[in-house]
Amino acid sequence: MLIRFWLWLGRVLVKSSLVLLVVGLGGWLLGEAYYGWKFSGPAPTEEVVPADEAAQTRAIIDDAIRIVEQHRDNTRVLRDAHAKAHGCVKAEVTVLPDIDSGLRAGVFAEPGKTWNAVMRLSNGNGFPQFDSAPDARGMAIKLLDVPGEKLMKSPTHANEQDFVMFNHPVFFVRDVAEYRQNFNAQANGEKVRAFFPGWDPRSWEVRHLIIALKTLAPAPDSPIDATYSSIAPYKLGLANIKYRVIPDPQSCPPYQLPEQNTALPNFLRNALYQQLSLDRVPACFAFQVQQQNAEHYMPIEDTSVEWDEAISPFVTVARIKVPAQDFDSREQNLACDNLSFNPWHGLAEHRPIGGINRLRKAVYEAVSAYRHERNGASDATRP
Structure with a gap:
C-alpha cells in the first residue's frame, strides 16, 4: 500500500x-x-508631456520629503536616494582628440579639452546600510568651471555641468505616473503595492519588478568596477542620446585590488581608499554616448526600455581619470554630503529630455533645498 x-x-x-x-x-x-x-519601432523623437504630469510631480515631491524625514540620521536630513557615499573624489574628464564631428557639442565641443571634475560614488538606498546589502550603486560627475548659460539659473551652479547615473541600463518605472504610484507605496511602507497596486492583473508591473530585482544586485569589488548608465535620454547638440561610464583599466597603470573584507559595513569606501589613497594608483573610465535611432523602438518617454546596442552601439567621447588622492577626511566627507547633483545643472546642449528627467528637475531641486535648509548647510559645489 x-x-x-x-x-x-x-x-x-x-x-x-x-x-x-x-x-x-x-x-x-x-x-x-x-x-x-x-516594443517595435518607430519611436517619437520629441517629448510628449501628459496633461497631469505637473500634479503628479507635486505629489511625488511631498512623498520625497516624507521619505527624507523617515530616513534622517538623528537630526540630520539625508538624501531621498543615494544617501550613503563611498567618497567624493577629484577627477579629470578629457574629450577625445579624434571625437566624431557629429558629437562635438556642449562640453565635448573642443577635442582634447580637459575638465576638472568632482565624482561622487554611492549606494542607491535612501538609508545608509551595509555595502553587502543588495542595492543599486550610483555615480554622479560634476564638471567645474564650465562657461556658458545654464538651464537652471542658480548662481551656485552657474559654472557646472552634472551627469547623474546608476549601475543598470534601465529604470523600474516607465514614466511619471507610474513613478508616483510606485514611490507613494514605498513612502507608505507598502512595498508589494509598488508593483501590484490592486487585484486587477492589468495593473501589475511584473516586468518592472524583474528590473527592480536585477537593479538590487550584489556589490562590486570596488565602486570603480561597475558600469554606470544615464537610464533616461538627453540632448547632445541636436541628437537624442543616452550616456554611460564604463571602467577603462587599460588607460591606467595595472592594478590588482587586495581582497576586501566584505563583512565590513563600508568595504566599498575601503576599496576606494585602498587604491587611491594607500596604493596611490589612479582609476580610469570611458564616457560613452548612444544615439537614438528613431526607426527602431528607442523611446524617450519610457525609461524601462533599453536601447538596443546592436542597432546603435555606444561610442566613446571622453576619458575620465581619477588620480591618486586623499579624500576621506571629516571635512571632505561633510562637503561631499552637502554637494548637490542634478542633471539640469548644465548647458542647453546637454538638456535632459523625457518624463523622468522632467520629474528630476523639480524633485531634485525641492529635496536639495529642503535638505540644506533642515541641515543648516549651504549648497556646496566642491568637496
Whole structure:
C-alpha cells in the first residue's frame, strides 16, 4: 500500500512539474511575442508631456520629503536616494582628440579639452546600510568651471555641468505616473503595492519588478568596477542620446585590488581608499554616448526600455581619470554630503529630455533645498 502511494505521488508530482513547465514556457513565449510587438519601432523623437504630469510631480515631491524625514540620521536630513557615499573624489574628464564631428557639442565641443571634475560614488538606498546589502550603486560627475548659460539659473551652479547615473541600463518605472504610484507605496511602507497596486492583473508591473530585482544586485569589488548608465535620454547638440561610464583599466597603470573584507559595513569606501589613497594608483573610465535611432523602438518617454546596442552601439567621447588622492577626511566627507547633483545643472546642449528627467528637475531641486535648509548647510559645489 505504501509503495503504491509513493508511486502515485511520484507520478502526480512529475505530471504537475511538466504542466508547470509547459505553462511557464508558454507564458514566457507569449510575453516575448507581446513585448516584441509592443516594443517595435518607430519611436517619437520629441517629448510628449501628459496633461497631469505637473500634479503628479507635486505629489511625488511631498512623498520625497516624507521619505527624507523617515530616513534622517538623528537630526540630520539625508538624501531621498543615494544617501550613503563611498567618497567624493577629484577627477579629470578629457574629450577625445579624434571625437566624431557629429558629437562635438556642449562640453565635448573642443577635442582634447580637459575638465576638472568632482565624482561622487554611492549606494542607491535612501538609508545608509551595509555595502553587502543588495542595492543599486550610483555615480554622479560634476564638471567645474564650465562657461556658458545654464538651464537652471542658480548662481551656485552657474559654472557646472552634472551627469547623474546608476549601475543598470534601465529604470523600474516607465514614466511619471507610474513613478508616483510606485514611490507613494514605498513612502507608505507598502512595498508589494509598488508593483501590484490592486487585484486587477492589468495593473501589475511584473516586468518592472524583474528590473527592480536585477537593479538590487550584489556589490562590486570596488565602486570603480561597475558600469554606470544615464537610464533616461538627453540632448547632445541636436541628437537624442543616452550616456554611460564604463571602467577603462587599460588607460591606467595595472592594478590588482587586495581582497576586501566584505563583512565590513563600508568595504566599498575601503576599496576606494585602498587604491587611491594607500596604493596611490589612479582609476580610469570611458564616457560613452548612444544615439537614438528613431526607426527602431528607442523611446524617450519610457525609461524601462533599453536601447538596443546592436542597432546603435555606444561610442566613446571622453576619458575620465581619477588620480591618486586623499579624500576621506571629516571635512571632505561633510562637503561631499552637502554637494548637490542634478542633471539640469548644465548647458542647453546637454538638456535632459523625457518624463523622468522632467520629474528630476523639480524633485531634485525641492529635496536639495529642503535638505540644506533642515541641515543648516549651504549648497556646496566642491568637496
